[in-house]
Structure formats: structure tokens, C-alpha cells
Amino acid sequence: MKKDLFKHKPLTAYDAIYEAQKIAYAPLVFQAVRTMRELGILSQLDEHKAGVSANEVAEKLKLSLYAVEILLESGLSCGVVDIDKDELYHLSKTGFYLLHDEMTRNNMDYNHYICYRGMYHLDEACKRGKPAGLRVFGEQWETLYQALPHLPEDIKNSWYAFDHFYSDSAYPVVLPIIFEPGPKTMMDVGANIGKFSILAAKYNPDIHITMVDLPDQLQNAINNVSEANLTERIDSLAMDLLDRTQRFPRGIDAFWLSQFLSCFGKQDIINILQRIASAMGDNTRLYILETCWDRQQHEASAYSLVNTSLYFTAMASGNSRMYHSDVLIKCINAAGLDVGKIHDNIGICHTLFECSKPAA
Ligand SMILES: C[S@@+](CC[C@H](N)C(=O)[O-])C[C@H]1O[C@@H](n2cnc3c(N)ncnc32)[C@H](O)[C@@H]1O
Numbered sequence: 001m002k003k004d005l006f007k008h009k010p011l012t013a014y015d016a017i018y019e020a021q022k023i024a025y026a027p028l029v030f031q032a033v034r035t036m037r038e039l040g041i042l043s044q045l046d047e048h049k050a051g052v053s054a055n056e057v058a059e060k061l062k063l064s065l066y067a068v069e070i071l072l073e074s075g076l077s078c079g080v081v082d083i084d085k086d087e088l089y090h091l092s093k094t095g096f097y098l099l100h101d102e103m104t105r106n107n108m109d110y111n112h113y114i115c116y117r118g119m120y121h122l123d124e125a126c127k128r129g130k131p132a133g134l135r136v137f138g139e140q141w142e143t144l145y146q147a148l149p150h151l152p153e154d155i156k157n158s159w160y161a162f163d164h165f166y167s168d169s170a171y172p173v174v175l176p177i178i179f180e181p182g183p184k185t186m187m188d189v190g191a192n193i194g195k196f197s198i199l200a201a202k203y204n205p206d207i208h209i210t211m212v213d214l215p216d217q218l219q220n221a222i223n224n225v226s227e228a229n230l231t232e233r234i235d236s237l238a239m240d241l242l243d244r245t246q247r248f249p250r251g252i253d254a255f256w257l258s259q260f261l262s263c264f265g266k267q268d269i270i271n272i273l274q275r276i277a278s279a280m281g282d283n284t285r286l287y288i289l290e291t292c293w294d295r296q297q298h299e300a301s302a303y304s305l306v307n308t309s310l311y312f313t314a315m316a317s318g319n320s321r322m323y324h325s326d327v328l329i330k331c332i333n334a335a336g337l338d339v340g341k342i343h344d345n346i347g348i349c350h351t352l353f354e355c356s357k358p359a360a
Contacts, residue, residue: 005294005302032074033098034112039063041071042091042099045081051088103165103348107304110162113155118315125314133314144316145263149216164195167259170289170347171196175203177343177352178287183253187212189241189276190260194221198228210252211236241272248279255280258289262312265319266331273335277357286337286355289346292325301349325351
């Protein structure tokens with residue numbers, strides 16, 4: 001871990017109490033900024049580079065002056081909006097990124113649609129080791145992954161946009177690494193909607209891929225493979241990998257686990273990897289792509305990752321997280337596998353672990 005990660009400068013008591021208020025009001029400020037983005041207030045400021053009055057914004061957007069003023073004042077307080085001596089409002093640099101940066105938009109939408117309401121139950125989730133916040137989407141689900149295909153479109157779309165934004169940037173970088181040893185068969189474990197499998201099948205015309213996921217999730221993947229005319233080379237296998245009796249078939253050259261192990265607690269990770277290990281031959285490769293918070297180049301990435309762990313706690317599983325790489329490596333070793341090359345800085349924030357059975 002980088003030595004200076006999350007090291008904080010000494011504060012005066014006054015500064016510390018101000019910082020504490022920023023945290024105490026963070027949920028309200030989050031919603032104020034998101035609302036300004038949604039209602040078009042940030043766009044209005046962006047369009048008026050010379051500044052714009054609250055009155056003009058209210059008239060243009062057909063909102064009350066009251067609504068525009070309370071939102072702009074909140075924006076001022078958190079540095080999203082600036083005001084000049086003529087009382088004209090401007091979009092700050094932070095506001096610019098909140099409006100235009102795709103990553104920030106995806107993170108904000110995901111935190112709003114997927115996490116916000118359920119986070120109210122974080123304390124219960126921490127005590128029980130269950131995703132207690134998931135009940136905001138219905139009482140019937142044990143993990144978010146069972147619920148995901150059945151969620152309303154706006155909620156589901158924010159999850160997919162968030163998940164794919166990060167993995168999409170990593171896939172093109174890992175393909176040459178995975179195909180270097182010349183695998184003929186591959187298993188995409190946690191295939192989601194089949195994005196990686198489709199990309200890999202297009203990248204290498206000789207590969208045969210089996211997508212593994214929960215049955216309801218897999219249906220989307222199967223439809224996408226069919227639309228891509230790849231059903232001859234990509235098939236599927238429905239498995240709930242929390243069911244420890246489920247076994248993997250032998251004869252696979254490469255197992256691919258992308259953003260998958262973070263969905264599970266440590267004991268489940270070890271158990272899943274043990275089951276993969278027992279299906280692996282001497283030359284089988286296991287590739288694990290994860291976002292480890294300790295291996296980030298930038299503190300901003302580590303900040304987002306450690307706070308994404310809270311989603312896993314309250315919403316997804318109650319016992320999974322964004323792992324420190326040392327923990328993942330210990331799990332891989334505990335399953336009887338060796339870690340070979342580790343590739344950092346893949347895409348936006350990923351690390352690729354190449355694993356294999358120990359040499360006899
Ligand atoms: C975070 S997504 C990652 C998707 C994709 N591999 C990627 O790189 O973006 C995790 C995937 O694992 C699947 N999954 C979660 N729990 C599972 C379980 N118990 N058994 C099988 N698949 C599961 C989810 O349905 C989801 O598609």
C-alpha cells in the first residue's frame with residue numbers, strides 16, 4: 001500500500017469541526033447537487049460562462065426562485081457553484097466534472113439508485129452480516145445479484161452503467177495477455193450480460209467460451225450472444241456458486257473471473273477457488289481481475305473503492321467488499337493455487353492476477 005494513502009494533515013479544532021459538519025450533512029448535499037444536475041441548474045450555469053442570476057435560472061427552468069436559491073446556496077457551500085460580486089452564479093471546476101465527467105455521473109447515479117435508500121440500514125447490515133438494505137427492493141432477495149435482473153429499469157441501468165464503465169476499460173488490455181498461451185476453451189465465471197465473452201469470441205475466432213452466472217442473470221447474456229450470432233462458440237451454464245455442491249467441468253484451458261470475487265466473503269472465495277482448482281489441469285490458467293484499493297495510482301480511486309465496499313455490505317451480500325490485494329492473494333493460496341504475474345493499472349483501476357496450480 002502506498003505510504004501516503006489516506007494520510008491526513010493535522011487540523012485545527014475549528015477545521016476539524018467544519019470537516020465533521022461536511023460529513024454530517026453529506027447525504028443532503030449529495031441530493032442537492034444531484035438535483036441541480038437533474039433539474040438542469042448545473043447545465044444553465046455551464047451555458048452562461050459570464051455568470052447567471054438565480055432569477056434567470058428559475059425563469060428558464062420554470063422552477064420557483066425559492067427552489068433555485070436553496071439549491072444554489074447548497075452548491076456554494078460544497079464548492080460546486082461560485083458566486084461573483086454581482087451575485088451571478090458560475091459553475092466551479094468541481095461542478096464541471098459533476099456535470100460532464102462520465103465516471104462521476106455513473107458513480108453518482110449508482111449511489112442514488114442502488115445505494116442511497118438501503119444505506120439507511122447499514123448499521124443493521126454490519127451487525128447481522130446480511131445486506132439489510134436490500135429490502136428496499138423487496139423482501140425476497142438474499143443477494144443483490146438475485147434481484148438485479150428484476151429491478152426497475154432506472155435502478156438496473158445505473159448498476160450496469162457503473163459495473164461496465166470500469167470493466168469495459170480493462171477488457172481490451174487483458175485480451176492479449178489471456179490469449180497469449182493459446183487457450184481453446186474458456187469459462188467466464190460471473191459473465192453478467194456476456195460483454196466479455198462476446199468481446200473475447202470476436203477477438204479470437206478459435207475460442208469456445210462457457211458463460212457461468214445465476215440463472216436469471218444468464219438469460220440476458222444468452223440473448224446478447226444470440227444477437228451477436230455467436231451461439232455456436234459461446235454457451236452457458238447456470239450455477240449458483242454459493243451452493244458449495246456445484247462443481248466446474250474439467251477440460252477448460254482458462255477460467256476468467258472479472259469483478260466476481262468481490263461479490264463474496266472470504267470463506268466463499270476460498271471455496272469457489274478450491275472448486276475451480278479441482279477442475280484445473282497442470283496447464284490451466286485462472287485469471288482474476290479485481291479492483292484492489294491498495295494498488296491504486298490515485299487516492300481518488302482508493303477513496304471510491306473503499307466506499308464502494310459499503311454497497312457490498314448494505315446492499316449486495318453483507319460480507320463481501322473491495323479487497324486489499326494481500327487478502328485476495330491469501331485466499332488464492334488457501335485454495336491451493338499459485339499467483340504468477342500480477343498486472344497493475346489495467347484500465348481505470350484494475351489488477352489482473354495470473355494464477356495456476358503449483359508445479360508438481
Ligand atoms: C460485479 S458483476 C461482474 C460482471 C462481469 N464479470 C464484469 O466484469 O463486469 C458480478 C457477476 O457475478 C454474478 N454472481 C454473483 N453472485 C453469484 C453467484 N452466487 N453465483 C453465480 N454468479 C454470481 C452476478 O450475477 C454478476 O453477473
